[in-house]
Amino acid sequence: MLKKLAMPLVGVLAAIISLALVALGNPGNMGFCTACFLRDSAGAVGLHGAAAVQYLRPEVIGLVLGAFLISMARKEFAPRGGSAPITRFVLGFALMIGALIFLGCPTRMMLRIAGGDLNAIVGLFGFAAGIFGGIFFLNKGYSLKRTYEVAKTDGLLAPIVALILLALLIIVPGILNFSVQGPGSLRAPMWVALAAGLILGGAGFISRLCFIAGIRDSVLFRNFSMLGAFVAFIIVILVGNLILGSFNLGFEGQPVAHTDGLWNFMGMVLVGLCSVLLGGCPFRQVVLAGGGNSDSAITVLGMVAGAAFAHNFGMASSAEGVTNNGMVGFGVAFLVVIFIAIFNTFGKNRQRGGA
Amino acid sequence: MRTIDACGISCPEPLLMLKKALQSESELMLLLDGKGALGNCEEYAKKQGFDVETTIEGDMFKLHIARAHE
Numbered sequence: 001m002l003k004k005l006a007m008p009l010v011g012v013l014a015a016i017i018s019l020a021l022v023a024l025g026n027p028g029n030m031g032f033c034t035a036c037f038l039r040d041s042a043g044a045v046g047l048h049g050a051a052a053v054q055y056l057r058p059e060v061i062g063l064v065l066g067a068f069l070i071s072m073a074r075k076e077f078a079p080r081g082g083s084a085p086i087t088r089f090v091l092g093f094a095l096m097i098g099a100l101i102f103l104g105c106p107t108r109m110m111l112r113i114a115g116g117d118l119n120a121i122v123g124l125f126g127f128a129a130g131i132f133g134g135i136f137f138l139n140k141g142y143s144l145k146r147t148y149e150v151a152k153t154d155g156l157l158a159p160i161v162a163l164i165l166l167a168l169l170i171i172v173p174g175i176l177n178f179s180v181q182g183p184g185s186l187r188a189p190m191w192v193a194l195a196a197g198l199i200l201g202g203a204g205f206i207s208r209l210c211f212i213a214g215i216r217d218s219v220l221f222r223n224f225s226m227l228g229a230f231v232a233f234i235i236v237i238l239v240g241n242l243i244l245g246s247f248n249l250g251f252e253g254q255p256v257a258h259t260d261g262l263w264n265f266m267g268m269v270l271v272g273l274c275s276v277l278l279g280g281c282p283f284r285q286v287v288l289a290g291g292g293n294s295d296s297a298i299t300v301l302g303m304v305a306g307a308a309f310a311h312n313f314g315m316a317s318s319a320e321g322v323t324n325n326g327m328v329g330f331g332v333a334f335l336v337v338i339f340i341a342i343f344n345t346f347g348k349n350r351q352r353g354g355a
Numbered sequence: 356m357r358t359i360d361a362c363g364i365s366c367p368e369p370l371l372m373l374k375k376a377l378q379s380e381s382e383l384m385l386l387l388d389g390k391g392a393l394g395n396c397e398e399y400a401k402k403q404g405f406d407v408e409t410t411i412e413g414d415m416f417k418l419h420i421a422r423a424h425e
Contacts, residue, residue, distance in 0.1 A: 076390065083365060138371060146363030149414075208391050213367070221370060221399060279365040295365075 004225070010207040011229030015236035017196045018111060021059070023244065024188035028255030029115040031237075032059060032200065034282035035096060035105035035271075036256075038300065039307035039316075040184050041165075044176045047304065048311035052182025056169050058190050060286060061162045062197015063204070067290030068159040070202040079155025081294030084144040087340055088295050091274045092302025093309070094333035095282065098270025100307065100316035101263055101326050102126075103256055105282045106211035106275070109268065110230065112257060114237035116249035119257050119264050126265035130272020131215045134341075138220070138276065142345040147295055155292030158300070162290070166194070183256050205291055210284040212275040256319065263322040263330075270334060277341055362388040362415060370395050373420075377403055382421040388414055 018031025030036055036053075043054030071077040099105050102123050104112060109127060112120030134142075168176060169190070179185040187193065203209065207229070214230035217223040241247040251259045258264070275281045278299055280288065285303070288296035310316040315329035357380055361369035369385075369392040376383055377400065387393050393416050397407050400420045408419040 078389075080363070083363070138367070143368055144365065147365060148363060208366075217367065220367060221374065221395075223395070223399070279367070 004228075007207060007209075007225045008228040008232035010203055010209050011232035012236050013203055014107075014200060014209070014229075015233045015240065017200060018107075018233075019237060019240040019244070021188045021193065021196055022246070024192055025186055026188050026193075027183040027186040028246070029111045029117060030104075030108055030183065030186075030256060031111055032196070033104050033108035033111070034060070034063075034286055035099035035303065035307070036103075036108060036183070038282070038286075038303050039096070039100065039311070040179075042304045042307045043184065043311070044178070045165075046177060047308035050311040050316070051177075051184075052179055053184045053311070054177040054179045055184040055187055056165060056176050057187075058166070058169065058194035059197040059200075061166045061169075062194045062199075063201040063283070063286045064158055064162040064197075064290040065166075066198035066201020066203075067205040067287040068162075068201075068292075069198070070205045071291040074206070076205075077155065077292045079150050079152050079292040079294065080147040081150045081154055081298075083147040083295050084344075085295055085298045087144060087344070088278060088299045089302035089305070090336060091278050091340065092285070092299040093306035094337045095271055095274035095278070096303045096306030097310055097315060097326075097329050097333045098267045098274065099282070100267075100310040101322055101330055102267030102271065103258065103317055106271065107281075107283055110211070110234050111237055112254065114234045115241050115254070116247045117254040117257055118249070118251045119254060119259055119261070122261045122264045123268040126268035127272040128215055129265075130269040130274075131212055131276050132219070133269070133273045134212075134276025135216060135219055137341045137345045140345045142277065142341060144277075144279075144344060147293070150294060154294045157294070158289040158292075158297040201287055201290055204283065204287040208284075209287075211281040212272065213280070213284075216276055258317050258319055258321040260317075260321045263317065263326070266330060267317075267322075270330065270337065273341070274337055277337070277344075356382050356384060358384040358386065360386045361392065362386050364392075366391060367395075370399055373399060377405065377420070382419075385418040385420060387416045387418065393418075 021031040037057035044056035214227035314325040
């Protein structure tokens with residue numbers, strides 16, 4: 001019984017932390033959005049110049065370090081890598097293009113749904129469509145092949161980089177960019193945000209919480225445990241928003257969101273598809289990076305680069321809507337992802353383990 | 356008896372490989388190296404009416420999966 005309740009309880013924990021972060025200062029419906037926070041962090045270190053979205057988010061640093069500490073404590077820290085790293089970088093890059101067209105990763109999509117943002121329901125349909133697309137390729141044999149054991153230093157680098165970034169934030173914040181207005185200027189106190197990240201990083205590592213696995217595993221294996229976390233997360237946020245008076249049903253006037261239905265849908269198609277092809281959502285990738293998986297660390301770097309490009313080349317949407325560059329960027333990213341999917345599914349030299 | 360080596364294969368592919376294999380096999384050996392995949396594969400096989408016997412060899416889990424006798 002306890003085992004059955006474990007996943008929904010992790011969803012409840014993530015939801016409570018998300019609500020608390022918004023109440024303490026994070027942007028609306030953005031208690032915990034991995035894509036948004038990677039984007040803000042990219043801006044903080046000058047990888048893009050969008051002044052409204054620059055802040056080295058302690059939540060992301062905490063996610064990596066929390067996962068790392070728990071993995072060490074449980075003797076499950078596993079330095080592994082070598083499974084199509086550049087392909088993963090590109091998929092992470094493309095995922096971020098999609099996320100910044102929609103304005104959120106799967107976590108924020110759920111936060112937005114539970115905040116009454118109907119644009120995110122449109123995004124959910126796109127997300128599900130993308131996941132179904134990924135499942136199609138998985139069923140046909142898609143694989144990025146094996147990972148291998150790598151040097152311990154390879155696995156340790158993500159936590160070390162996270163520690164260095166934390167040191168910069170605490171000791172010499174003056175060298176970083178900090179938004180003075182816009183979403184990047186809205187932030188929970190640093191230590192609270194860091195603690196939230198540490199807790200979720202640890203809980204995420206133990207539970208293997210992944211926001212695509214809910215839909216993916218229900219379809220593929222009739223395994224609904226992860227979907228339990230997904231649903232529990234939305235319900236708790238919904239109730240919390242109703243209590244806090246921050247529930248606002250509708251399409252218009254939603255925080256950090258636009259109302260272009262087609263592109264809310266298409267953005268999340270790309271996020272769902274890339275997440276399945278990567279084997280996990282952005283949150284899961286950051287957690288795995290903390291646990292020693294260098295493929296996931298490279299995926300995170302791909303997402304950071306994608307965020308930087310999205311803002312440097314005007315591909316990211318804003319409350320005003322999607323941009324022309326965003327549409328072009330989506331087209332290119334989508335074609336590249338489909339190419340990756342087809343080649344790694346039907347390619348002649350492709351092989352998965354087994355038999 | 357067929358052996359499926361799913362070591363180093365990332366989620367959810369080991370479970371997918373098992374699912375496909377169990378459609379035609381009544382007994383097989385599955386090799387895994389991740390705790391996540393281990394739990395999922397054991398649970399899935401049992402749900403499908405198979406007995407699972409897991410042994411650990413170094414960093415590897417060896418799952419002997421055979422159709423359960425009534």
